[in-house]
Amino acid sequence: DQQVKQNSPSLSVQEGRISILNCDYTNSMFDYFLWYKKYPAEGPTFLISISSIKDKNEDGRFTVFLNKSAKHLSLHIVPSQPGDSAVYFCAASKGNAGNMLTFGGGTRLMVKP
């Protein structure tokens, strides 16, 4: 049973518009959430994170929103650029579980010029 789910396997967006990637989780013990980005033939790279004590974290064009009551987080990319085309993974961890991460299935984002 997947504890972290990304229900959209793919998303297509026009360059310059907003990309919104969604992630849902079921385990209320998760208290730290991360987004990773993966290009083909490369390993995932860390993008942005958020602690459960916050509901928003922003880093340049990337913003992550956390809704704890809904067990939902989203990644907003504004404006989207063709170089953002990649697979995005949502991940979660629990404070008492060291560095273990539980990943979602990923969403492939395609940004069209």
Add this chain to the structure above:
Amino acid sequence: DVKVTQSSRYLVKRTGEKVFLECVQDMDHENMFWYRQDPGLGLRLIYFSYDVKMKEKGDIPEGYSVSREKKERFSLILESASTNQTSMYLCASSGGGTYQETQYFGPGTRLLVL
């Protein structure tokens, strides 16, 4: 810059063969991880290690073993490869500080078992 390297980018093996996947990190990280990535399933944790000679099972350890004899090196072993172990294998490492340490990934090894 953190660097995590994996011994092979592509491997083709036959069913029943013993397979070794090597991972080396150069940042003196305490923690190292092995994942496999399959379409629609994301990354699933096979094993991790938080110190030399220490190992912990992840979510899908069956059919795999690991070895960590030195801090910088973490090996994944498929004792008898099977076709359902065809996958992309990713190694990662992170520091041993707070639990919110970022994991850094290697480029992956795509393994095909025939």
